[in-house]
Amino acid sequence: MHHIRVTVIGAGLAGLSAASYLRRNNVEVTIIDKNPRIGGMLSTESIKGFFLDRGFHPVLDNFPELNRIINVRSLHLREFAKGFSFIDSEFSHDDFSIPQRGDSFSQYLKILKMLPFDKTTGLARRTTKTLLGSARDGLNANFTTTKELLEQLVVRESKLHGFFRALNSALLLDPECATPPAESIATASLFVRGQLCIPDTGIAELPSQIASSIPLENFRLDSEVVSVSDSHITLATRETIEHDYTIVTVAPLDLPALNFPFPEIRYLGYSTHYFATESAITTGAMIQVPIFDHSKIISTVVLDEVSALYAPRGVHLISVTTKSEHDAKAVLGEAASIFGIQQKDLDHINSYQLNYGVPSFTSRTMRAETYNGQRISNKILLAGDYLLGSSLDLAIKSGRLAAQNILMDAFNRAD
Ligand SMILES: Cc1cc2nc3c(=O)[nH]c(=O)nc-3n(C[C@H](O)[C@H](O)[C@H](O)COP(=O)(O)OP(=O)(O)OC[C@H]3O[C@@H](n4cnc5c(N)ncnc54)[C@H](O)[C@@H]3O)c2cc1C
DSSP, X not given: OOOOEEEEEOOSHHHHHHHXXXXXXXXXXXXXXXXXXXXXXXXXXXXXXXXXXXSOOOEETTOHHHXXXXXXXXXXXXXXXXXEEEEOXXXXXXXXXXXXXTOOHHHHXXXXXXXXXHHHHHHHHHHHHHXXXXXXXXXXXXXXXXXXXXXHTTOTTSHHHHHHHHHHHHTTOOTTOOSOHHHHHHHHHHHHHSOEXXXXXXXXXXXXXXXXXXXXXXXXXXXXXXXXXXXXXXXXXXXXXXXXXXXXXXXXXXXXXXXXXXXXXEEEEEEEEEEEEOSOOSOOSSEEEEOXXXXXXXXXXXXXXXXXXXXXXXOEEEEEEEETTOOHHHHHHHHHHHTTSOGGGOEEEEEEEEEEEEEEOXXXXXXXXXXXXXXXXXXXXXXXXXXXXXXXXXXXXXHHHHHHHHHHHHHHHHO
């Protein structure tokens, strides 16, 4: 194979993943990011002795792409109690535990006990298969959104609805369940079999571990790219960097200046608000999901119950995830009620707003179309979560696919 040079634009998970795979194959790679730090959407800030992730990001320890690219043990993961705590309009908690890893097949079926089997036995059987990862089609063919699937299952008030709603809220940031069922079910399957975790000192550990295989001199941080061509990129400083290929991992809304023919993608904005309290609170290490209609909160977590290092000793650190239109003040009362304490006992530490954090795919067709647009030209490839789905694992996957495309190309040319 000829010697090839690749520039990767963006040092988020997609860019780091692409660069890491290229490096492993002895490709000369330069990673450029306009920020002074790596990680893109994944970063952690230390304030007043708390670790604050800029956007609460739990990780599943069995994310396939994550396991492919690093040894997940290097992340020092701390585990959530497995399940969800549903909060009703009276603020009472109903804990729904998921069977533990290693439990028998029949224990997974516990989840399905909530189904009205008399009406939906066939569907239930297929759901079981899908949850176990042995069939990924079946259900997906007929429904555009997870909501439609749930309505079809006639489980509106049941815990199974709660399960998917909680999963779509907490992991896919989609309380309306607009995600295609394929994506929800794939995540549900990973969730049931794996373990939800956070790195003990913050989510920034994840990009750091991926980047640790790439020499420092391969990074150009604090460098904004303003145009891209088949042969080179140009930085805001007018400096040019030549390449044989480039992988662009910049989110579409950041790209208009580069004149790329991007498909229109609807973005959903989210905020994570952090509160601290020294008061005794009434929950454990499960994700709490309000399931009543007028709730402004998508989910809450007591982070120090999961990793003690997230907060100074004797203080609880609570993360509250909402849609971006709700500020900390608007959710203070509801958050206090969830934890059974007074509003005055919750100190607001900081909030992070990601206005276009999560791409929303309304149908599988949309995803297929965007995915086909992965190449802009023979020399310019795309990667990024928006091509496959809004998950850090899919961001890593998109980087690997772009790197593999280049390696195949170069290999074929060498023939
Ligand atoms: C609030 C929130 C919570 C989430 N929670 C979860 C979760 O619990 N589990 C999960 O799996 N996923 C979660 N996600 C999704 C996950 O964070 C993303 O899928 C993933 O981080 C996207 O990585 P990326 O590399 O595609 O994009 P990004 O991280 O956005 O990387 C793009 C990079 O390009 C750089 N860039 C942009 N423009 C330029 C330019 N002109 N020149 C140079 N560089 C440029 C940016 O600085 C950035 O570093 C969440 C997302 C959000 C917003």
